[in-house]
Amino acid sequence: MNVPYSWLKEFLPELPDVNRVTELLAGLGLGVESVSEVAAPPKDVVIVEVKSSEAIEKSDHLLNVCVSDGKADYQVVCGAPNVTVGMRTALAKVGVYLPGAGFTVAKREIQGVVSNGVLCSPKELALYDYGGGIIEFGDDVALGTELSSLWPSDTIIELEITPNRGDALSMLGVARDLAAKLGTTYRLPDIKRGDATTDDGLTVRVEDSEGCPRFTLQRIDNITVKPSPVWLQRRLASVGLRPRNNVVDVTNYVTYELGHPSHAFDLDRLNDATIVVRNAKAGETVVTLTEQKVDLDEQDLVITTPVEKGSKDTKVIGVAGVIGGLDDSISSTTKHVALEAAHWNMATIRKTAKRHGLSTDAHYRFERGVDPNLSPLAVARGAQLIAELGGGKVHAGYTDVGGDQPLKEVMFRPSRVEFLMGFDVDKKTQQNYLEALGCTVKTLADDEWRVTIPSWRFDLAIEEDLVEEVGRLHGYEHVGETIPNMQFVPDLNDVTHRQLRYLLANMGFQEILSYVFTSDAELAKSNAPVASARLVSPQGVERSVLRTALYPSLIQAAALNHTMPSLALFEIGRVFNDAETERLALLVRGPLIRGGWRPDQKTDFYVVKGLLEKLAHSLGAEVRFEPREVSYLHPGVSASVIWNGKDIGMVGQLHPEIGARYELETTFVAELLLPLPKSQVKFTDIVRQPHAERDIAVIVPKDVTYASLEALVGKAAGERLESVRPFDVYQGPPIPEDKKSLALRLWFRHPERALREDELEGFMGNIISAVTQTGYSIRDK
């Protein structure tokens, strides 16, 4: 919300300078977004009256306009649609630089007509953002007056009001907080309130008193609708609004001055001078002031009037607390006005505004809470201004359904300030602070106060809220710095997987972090599981679902970095299937050791498997690999990873079909579930006996795995077998084409003594007979 320094000063005549004010506001929790200077319009822009206006023959829209500044006439060419004889507007004379248009006014001949200046739009003068017509003034401004003397420069403090502080969304609200901080009082304009018991001929019926606890209506008769005086235009412009006419502008002005939105109805269009507040009916529609057609919902509260005189049926003339309808709004012919200020249920207003995508100054305030006891003052202020500016008469009576709302009370222990804030404020000072904010304090016992909350503070509901109020006014700069003495022993579990990340980085893998957002197309392209979590309003279709696997992100990164000669990437992150799980994914493409001027070390499955084994050994884990196919891996080059006996994921060559889609050459990926199953170190003492080594080569059918042969040999060899390692795998002559030779190196060891030759021969004999019984043969040397 924009707070013009000059407007705030009307409430606080002894307002400190702008720098001090911004400091104070920030200290009060009314966050200052920016402070900006708004310049006055340039010199030699004067008030003129349009004396005549004629269409220029050769043009379809340009006018030859004669204006007068009271002393001289000026002929100007103007294309604005709102030029009317008798109106007052602003003339920029020749030589004036127009800040909002970026040019200097020159004497020019246009379509054969000499133009001696420019009639300006508010935008050209950089007053406010409206360029649809020339600025219009009322007869409050004298001809020939320099506009800059009527519209002086100002300082605008832009505040970011948090959603709990609806009470601060007005000059009054900001002034109230500042006055409490400064220990002064704020000044309200002189407002004469009407008398609710005097009959004003208006009828208000509220059918839903929960949705609408209060409805106040004030009539003003015999007014003239015309442009607002320049002071009012300037005020609205400075808060970012576009001036319209003296009635609508007053309602907006009161919103920003007192914080209570109001709405002016053309009284002649309220049949039977009656307003009914009710829920909308199915199928009902209304066209708003902004000419938007709204299909109403039965949950919406609406303001209605009888469809015709004497009718019981009513038609919608406004969406309660959000926006008025177009049909019954103020027009240039309006004579009598019914000015409404009501109190609405915050959640109802919020739901309606959300449902229809409507966002207005009124709804913004109502959903945050508007002082329910302010409406009589708000309508009185509005009526007084409308009458003052429009020449009408405020009715002595007003209609008020619902009346003042009861005030909340909060029990408060002053000792809690020290307890929570850590600094002490004496009780008298605490009481002063609370009273300065509009609370009343009743002392029940030494440390037990009953605090009555002012009607405008929706955010004060519990003791802690009042602690903050005292702290806020006293100043957060009084908060000390201490370290709590606490009996707590933290868990040292590595929940962020630091060790794993460091190991992988040291093994040559670069970590990346990717978006959890992806698309159905991307998941399909990488053969990943179908999405299980979809976003309601995504940032584009390519970010519409949550990832179901990590490797697709790595593939995309590999594609992005395709010019790199080799890549080793990893990511640790969460994926979203039926359950949310944390995973590690790896990707290797190209040689991990590049020779440059010598041959590279080619990356194949065994390089990647070796890296996983190295990782496992670094973590003290035992890892196995079992052949298994999965849709995203090459069916012949893929395995499940068995880590400490648990199947935790897959490793293999990316399916060439997927590789082709991403234009990737041979790529290897792994995707493992985290946390990795833990290992426990079991120490065994060193055996000091020597080992005995024997080699054996076995010819087996091609599809027999090494692991199955190792298992067969291991079982037959007996307990003295310490280890088996393959040292040669051979296919080719003289081995038959459908067979291969696997050569194994066996180590035997006895824990207490050296093994004898005859024992070893026995072990080998057992192995050979087991192998031959299985149908394999021994390859002779």
Place this chain on the structure above:
Amino acid sequence: MQEAITEIQSASTLQTLNDLRVKYLGKKGVITQQLKDLGTLSPDERRKVGQEINAQKQRVEEAIDARKVWLESEALKAKLLSERVDVTLPGLQYSTGGLHILTQVINRLVDVFRSMGYDVATGPELETDYYNFKALNFPDDHPARDTQDTFWTTDGRVLRTHTSPMQVHYMETHKPPFKVIVPGKTFRNEAVDATHEAQFHQLEALVVGERITMADLKGAITTMAKTLFGPNTKTKLQPTYFPFVEPGAEFAIWWKHPRTGREEWLELGGCGMVHPNVFKAVGYENVTGFAFGFGIERLALIPYGIPDVRYFHQGDLRVLEQFRGLL
């Protein structure tokens, strides 16, 4: 005999030298033959001539040994010379890894809080309305929810808008007193540009005990700031509103900008005393606590002058590789 010595001293290979040894000292060698011939002489002559021949034999042997040492050392020299490599050719290029810059910032923060005795917890990114909002005292249909542009899923879940849901998870599974931090990914449905991301990281701290005060909060933030940015760092609290704290504040730290060298306030995050409704949601009684949280990206963006926050999640190695040295 001088001829033999000259011959030995000019032997150019070990083979030639061996041939000379055979020629002079072998079974049929010149000197061996002379010794054999001694038997034909008288005892007096035999002694005299024998001494001379033995002296000659010794000189020849010494000459051969000396020549052998020399030839061997020459051979070694030649061998080593032949093994010389061009040390200016590039070494084998081992794949060099590294940690993501944000991981490194998080690691540093975790270190800071570990040293202060904090536990570290992580948790789900896809949350329920209850954990992300309701248990954190965001009322239904309240504009406070608008302050966190939310990604909802079609089944009514929410990508967590802050790390604060972990406050609730942690309290549900732990008993006070405790100190814990939660680093992690968070998500906001905001327009994305060079300074705004839909996916970013936060670090949350929560401390609950019998009597935790706002001063403890400020003490924790200042200790963190001093550890990260040096002893001249200080902290400023200003009132603001977050539904899950009361009193609530935002905090800024006075630091020396790592690139401009200017000392200034860096507005970092939000904080406050845990709201009683949050304690109520997890069934805690008679405790107080503080919480604070802040975005992590800025702590990487500002010091290194990274111009675009979107670089962090794009996986472009030309960006990421530059931060390897910090590992």
